[in-house]
Amino acid sequence: MQLYKITIPNIIENQDCELLGEPKFCTKDQNVNSDTIFSIENSSIDLSNCDPITFVKKKLSLVEKLALISKGPFQPKKNELPGNNFPQKYGHRFTEDNYWRKLTGDDRVHRDWLSYSISRNRLFCLYCMFFGDKYAQKSWIEDGFQGWNRLGDIGLHEKSKGKKREEVAINRDVVNTLVEITQFLGKHSLSLRGHRENWSEANKGNFKDLVELISKWSPSLAIHIEKIKNKGRKEVNFLSWERQNQLIDSVASCIKLVINKQLSESRFFSVSIDTTFDVSKKELLTFIIRYVNFEKAIPVINERLLALKESFITTGINLFTMFQEICAENGLN
Numbered sequence: 001m002q003l004y005k006i007t008i009p010n011i012i013e014n015q016d017c018e019l020l021g022e023p024k025f026c027t028k029d030q031n032v033n034s035d036t037i038f039s040i041e042n043s044s045i046d047l048s049n050c051d052p053i054t055f056v057k058k059k060l061s062l063v064e065k066l067a068l069i070s071k072g073p074f075q076p077k078k079n080e081l082p083g084n085n086f087p088q089k090y091g092h093r094f095t096e097d098n099y100w101r102k103l104t105g106d107d108r109v110h111r112d113w114l115s116y117s118i119s120r121n122r123l124f125c126l127y128c129m130f131f132g133d134k135y136a137q138k139s140w141i142e143d144g145f146q147g148w149n150r151l152g153d154i155g156l157h158e159k160s161k162g163k164k165r166e167e168v169a170i171n172r173d174v175v176n177t178l179v180e181i182t183q184f185l186g187k188h189s190l191s192l193r194g195h196r197e198n199w200s201e202a203n204k205g206n207f208k209d210l211v212e213l214i215s216k217w218s219p220s221l222a223i224h225i226e227k228i229k230n231k232g233r234k235e236v237n238f239l240s241w242e243r244q245n246q247l248i249d250s251v252a253s254c255i256k257l258v259i260n261k262q263l264s265e266s267r268f269f270s271v272s273i274d275t276t277f278d279v280s281k282k283e284l285l286t287f288i289i290r291y292v293n294f295e296k297a298i299p300v301i302n303e304r305l306l307a308l309k310e311s312f313i314t315t316g317i318n319l320f321t322m323f324q325e326i327c328a329e330n331g332l333n
């Protein structure tokens with residue numbers, strides 16, 4: 001079946017444009033650290049020296065990029081620089097505070113993209129360097145930014161369309177992959193959740209285990225998992241059970257749309273209503289619809305389970321009421 005429209009309801013869609021923009025609050029004395037999980041043993045990359053100038057115009061493998069991203073930005077303190085301070089320009093100077101974006105009050109957000117090159121005294125954007133598209137500004141990926149009298153431009157780059165576009169693209173990619181995973185599990189009648197779902201568990205349930213497996217080939221998903229692991233609840237989480245339910249609902253509504261379309265074009269159909277018990281001994285009403293599908297050259301008979309509802313009373317009048325409700329919910333008249 002072709003799903004022609006995927007809609008991810010409310011929360012996810014809103015966060016589409018706010019992905020990395022959602023503030024990750026840190027108090028002033030909190031430090032950000034992360035360990036890399038990507039093994040780059042046979043690589044020429046030296047993780048102990050991540051001066052961004054080393055990676056300019058260098059062809060890196062996906063694993064190397066991910067290793068560097070998960071290692072975090074290169075942000076030397078002023079006493080690590082020659083002369084024990086950042087250079088000055090027209091009386092203006094970069095400071096360690098610029099590694100953070102100020103919010104209201106004492107809150108601030110760590111700029112996990114901002115890297116300082118000691119050898120060149122220039123700033124680079126880690127994300128644009130590794131995952132930037134043709135819209136990425138050259139000054140942040142090749143030349144390096146050096147406008148110490150225009151430090152506000154750091155904030156501008158943060159909000160720039162290129163970066164925003166790149167964040168939205170990563171989010172879309174993550175959600176698209178999750179939709180595919182949800183469809184796969186549904187198609188094979190596999191449950192999504194597991195009994196214990198911590199990242200340290202060997203078996204985290206089908207959904208999370210598949211997400212982890214696919215992340216080996218999906219940079220966007222790998223970055224997303226890394227962020228959730230490192231920042232926990234402070235990070236937008238597309239993998240929570242609420243989001244899984246939204247994914248199921250979205251896929252279900254798409255499937256129903258397709259069924260409705262086929263049904264409305266069909267001249268012959270029948271409805272079969274029956275009740276059955278599930279494992280917890282609840283009586284469920286099944287609403288099955290059979291129709292002739294004329295979409296292909298040779299018409300085929302489709303049988304679709306349209307609804308499964310708990311039925312407390314199974315009198316004729318009650319079943320009829322449920323029939324009416326299901327028809328109304330599915331826009332069938």
Ligand SMILES: [Zn+2]
Binds near residue numbers: 128140157
């Ligand atoms: Zn950037």
